[in-house]
Amino acid sequence: MVEISAQQKSWGVSYGEMVRREFVKNKLNVVNLVLIVILFALAVLAPFLANDKPFMIRLDGKLMFPLFASLTASDYSILLAAAIGIWQLILIRRNRRNIEPSVRGQVLTRQLLINASILLVGSILFFVFMPRRLDATDYKGLISSGRASDAIFAPIPYGYARTDLKVREQPPSKEHWLGTDDVGSDVLCRLIYGSRISLSVGFVAVGISSLIGVFIGSILGYFGGKVDFIGMRLVEIMMAIPVFFLIITIVAYWQRSLFNIMVIIGLTTWTANARFVRAEFFKLRNQDFVQAAVSLGLPLRSVLFRHMLPNGIAPVLVEATFGIAGAIFIEAALSFLGFGVAPPTPSWGQMLSLGVSTTGRFLWWLTLFPGLAIFLTVLAYNLVGEGLRDAIDPRLRKAA
């Protein structure tokens, strides 16, 4: 062990490692990061936390596992993605200790490729071979009627799409910890499933907008001159479009689907990224090390994305965390207005809109809890963004 750490020390501290250490110094950052990790865990493990099917049940004397049988292909894909993601993080940690820096880049590329292809093939297999099973059995009814026994339920034994008009619009109680909504679904259960929508909207939309923004911004910033002038006018035209109304128009016109919302948010919010990257590249392109890279005859692709981008990515990362918060917010607002995902798929914004019932009653639990969820998530991402910016900044100051 001692040997390894001595070796590791001589391998030097990378830029990412330094930023990480600076980031972890502030305990608030760690708290926020943990909050986000918990949110991720909730989203991934949602079917095991809240489900109206029991893990295990003895039905007519036969042992059955309805929860596992009812998992859909997308559930399995999400689980697989999470497992591979964790495995990749472990691998990166291990690489840092065990793999020589000379081949580390190659090894990492290979690992990423292998893992990505496992994920892709796995998901395709799940979607092709998993039968779509609709299990509408009322297991609780079976238990109370005495046909089934020995049931083990998830901590929250309700399905997000399960309606129960007998208990509609109930305030928080022992059975429904956070109350029920207008069709009698459990609010906590729907909150947990809603985190899936929020996270996927946040990450996919920001992923799309970051890719477009970085690509356009780096080209504008590197070439400058006429390219930049024309490009910036296009960016300004893009910025003049009110994104929210554009999304409402498009969603009203086409389908109300999560995919549409993600793509539209991604395609319309890249301008901030493009401008940040452009500004960074303006600064970077006259730096000696960029000139040195060019003077070594490296191809443009390598100069732009290998040598310049890692030095100018900091504001994009910060912007991405704010962007995730923003995208979650837009999705919530759209759902609140009824343009979001279609029920019964749960979404925080849509739950919020149920806070005023059709009978005119104000249902505080339907306003407070989804509101809190949106608030905490957006806050956590924003604070992580701030923390990241602070962690990156002092190093930039040192280098300058």
Add this chain to the structure above:
Amino acid sequence: MNNSTLLAVDDLSVHFFTEDGLAKAVQGVSFAIEKGKTFALVGESGCGKSVTALSIMRLVPDPPGKIVSGKIMLEEKNLLRLSEKQMRHVRGNQIAMIFQEPMTSLNPVFTVGEQIAEAIKLHQKKDSERAWADAVEMLKRVGIGDAEGRACEYPHQMSGGMRQRVMIAMSVSCQPDLIIADEPTTALDVTIQAQILDLLDELQQQNGMSILLITHDLGVVAERADDVAVMYASRIAEKAEAKPLFEEPLHPYTQGLLKSVPQLGFEGERLATIPGTVPDPLHFPSGCKFHPRCPVGGQDKRCRTVEPELREVRPGRHVACWYATDYQTQQERNEYESKYRQ
């Protein structure tokens, strides 16, 4: 151009089209670098020597800069006519560059080994492991101890002299024919300067490459250069082999420069200076650009109105000055002066 010439710059002019007006950064500069020799380009800051170097690499920032005329011949190729793709092949492979500021000329996010290996991988088509081994070998050659360990370090973990060694290793790694060293020692401690220059000499001998040394330090030039061109206000003022130039400078500017070098043994004396400042490239004086500061021809009407061309006044000695003639005796000089000072 003969066979021993590696690089010939011919009548190079570079203009900068700035918002304040046209800045003629380089005007009609010509010189030739011999194979295996060191050519020094000397001048004060802002005289156009760095722009000349960047033009050879085709790295002049465009806009606002533009190479408006001239030829840069690398053996049989005119570099100014090459496509960007062909130029990429020249850069690093045939011509490499060492920058002035070692603190900023290495990429902070990669280990030094990765940075050297990348160029080797690209130009010599080697796989990662071979390129890495070559990079470590290069670090050894430039005198870095524990090269295996150092290759895995990031630039910020190294001292300035060490980084300049890495920079040299990087530029020499693909065995270029020409190294452009743009003030390679200016940012370094005096004790390190000599080491770095010695290292360059040593590598030059091993690889037989040429060096274009750009500097304002005449001490460096006197010791290392074979040929020298002195630049003043975007033109070459004087061009010659190093030895005669230092023994008998012909241009008043060169004379002034040499007088202003501090020397041991002259204690208590005030160091000579050239009065005035380098002219702003946006507002060059008329005639000879040196005339407002010139102790010889400052009052001469011709100096004030007509710019002297670079002429060969003696074999191998080119001077751009109306007063520099091929006179041999004091009498000839007097005659010359009486002819133009009326």
